[in-house]
Amino acid sequence: MTNSMEIKPASGKLGVLLPGLGAVSTTFIAGVEAVKAGIGKPIGSLTQMGTLRLGKRNEQRDSKIKDFVPLYDLENLVFGGWDIFAEYPDCYSAAVNAGVLEQTLLDQLKEPLSEIKSMPAVFNQKYVKNLNPTRIKDVTSHRDAIDALRTDIRNFKEVNNLERAVMVWCGSTETFQAPDSNIFEDLSSFEKALDDNNPSILPSVLYAYAALHEGVPYANGAPNLSADFPAMYELSHKLKVPIAGKDFKTGQTLMKTILAPGLKARMLGIEGWFSTNILGNRDGEVLDDPESFKTKEVSKLGVLEQILKPEENPDLYGDLYHKVRINYYPPRGDDKEGWDNIDIRGWLNYPMQIKIDFLCKDSILAAPIVLDLALFMDLAARSGKYGIQEWLSFYFKSPTCKPDLYPLHDLFVQKNKLENTLRDLMGEDLITNLGLDYYDE
Numbered sequence: 001m002t003n004s005m006e007i008k009p010a011s012g013k014l015g016v017l018l019p020g021l022g023a024v025s026t027t028f029i030a031g032v033e034a035v036k037a038g039i040g041k042p043i044g045s046l047t048q049m050g051t052l053r054l055g056k057r058n059e060q061r062d063s064k065i066k067d068f069v070p071l072y073d074l075e076n077l078v079f080g081g082w083d084i085f086a087e088y089p090d091c092y093s094a095a096v097n098a099g100v101l102e103q104t105l106l107d108q109l110k111e112p113l114s115e116i117k118s119m120p121a122v123f124n125q126k127y128v129k130n131l132n133p134t135r136i137k138d139v140t141s142h143r144d145a146i147d148a149l150r151t152d153i154r155n156f157k158e159v160n161n162l163e164r165a166v167m168v169w170c171g172s173t174e175t176f177q178a179p180d181s182n183i184f185e186d187l188s189s190f191e192k193a194l195d196d197n198n199p200s201i202l203p204s205v206l207y208a209y210a211a212l213h214e215g216v217p218y219a220n221g222a223p224n225l226s227a228d229f230p231a232m233y234e235l236s237h238k239l240k241v242p243i244a245g246k247d248f249k250t251g252q253t254l255m256k257t258i259l260a261p262g263l264k265a266r267m268l269g270i271e272g273w274f275s276t277n278i279l280g281n282r283d284g285e286v287l288d289d290p291e292s293f294k295t296k297e298v299s300k301l302g303v304l305e306q307i308l309k310p311e312e313n314p315d316l317y318g319d320l321y322h323k324v325r326i327n328y329y330p331p332r333g334d335d336k337e338g339w340d341n342i343d344i345r346g347w348l349n350y351p352m353q354i355k356i357d358f359l360c361k362d363s364i365l366a367a368p369i370v371l372d373l374a375l376f377m378d379l380a381a382r383s384g385k386y387g388i389q390e391w392l393s394f395y396f397k398s399p400t401c402k403p404d405l406y407p408l409h410d411l412f413v414q415k416n417k418l419e420n421t422l423r424d425l426m427g428e429d430l431i432t433n434l435g436l437d438y439y440d441e
Contacts, residue, residue: 029116044365057435153211
């Protein structure tokens with residue numbers, strides 16, 4: 001065993017701030033309230049249901065993760081968020097509108113959900129063209145928007161008597177933006193761009209900036225640029241606040257990061273991987289705009305290249321054709337359907353096929369991710385961690401990492417990294433699965 005890190009106690013009240021009080025946020029909040037009321041189970045949550053092996057296999061020291069690391073207890077979580085629709089001013093009405101959870105369940109949770117009021121959002125329709133806001137902040141500059149958000153955060157903490165807060169972006173996908181402008185390269189240039197109201201700075205970036213300046217850890221659940229550029233890395237180090245991202249790994253990409261490592265492990269070739277989705281929720285409506293879809297497409301396409309590494313295996317993956325499509329289909333609502341056709345090659349280059357039809361509920365898969373990120377980001381902050389939290393790549397399609405590194409996409413590598421980080425925090429030996437010592441005894 002090694003020395004454990006000093007971790008501040010999970011005392012006081014913890015707030016979870018959510019930009020975007022739509023399907024994902026309301027499903028997450030209602031789910032936590034259902035668990036607290038004893039009428040639901042947190043299925044899909046590693047923090048609540050996951051176990052962790054400690055020590056050697058023959059020691060049989062497996063532990064529930066929530067019993068091993070000092071995570072915050074669900075009972076005292078406090079929720080808040082921003083949204084752009086005046087028609088749904090609280091979590092209950094927003095959850096009913098989202099249509100993910102059954103009305104009978106929501107009615108049992110009406111009292112706590114109705115008490116959670118959304119705040120007017122910082123929003124610019126130029127970057128999310130298919131949504132028509134009915135309640136946004138009346139701000140005219142980036143600095144005004146940041147000040148308004150920081151005031152919201154302070155007021156939320158004061159009114160609810162919070163000791164700490166975390167922020168998890170659950171808002172819409174903004175139009176595509178590559179961090180190729182000089183304004184993103186260093187903090188000084190970025191601060192000047194804020195002063196100049198540079199149009200390259202999108203709303204999600206302002207939320208991240210405001211969160212960091214209020215000492216609030218920030219995780220990005222969308223493929224937006226948000227906190228994923230050098231100037232924001234510099235800021236998170238300067239202020240000693242954790243950041244993580246980006247883009248929740250839920251349906252089709254989750255399946256890719258499970259299946260692709262297996263095919264590669266057996267040295268099976270892949271000639272083509274065609275993926276298409278239909279979904280009818282607000283996310284689908286937003287992604288019906290080509291510029292917002294481009295942001296999502298870039299996030300989804302990067303997965304296979306890193307896992308398969310065609311440059312190292314040209315005979316197996318050198319000619320891989322990878323196509324991703326998303327189609328807005330209102331009748332499905334939050335019930336997303338993802339089809340994958342995979343053309344693979346085996347011994348002597350003989351062709352085979354794999355077909356997947358994944359009928360899933362997007363927000364049901366995302367909700368436990370929001371919970372885990374909120375609790376793990378709070379743990380990171382209490383442990384003195386700051387900057388990029390790459391150990392949380394497990395939850396993201398496009399994991400943020402240092403610019404001179406490539407991201408890890410293999411789900412099993414990501415999970416091992418997460419688990420070893422928890423072991424390291426608590427002073428336990430890391431697990432390599434080498435196991436030679438069992439046979440040397």
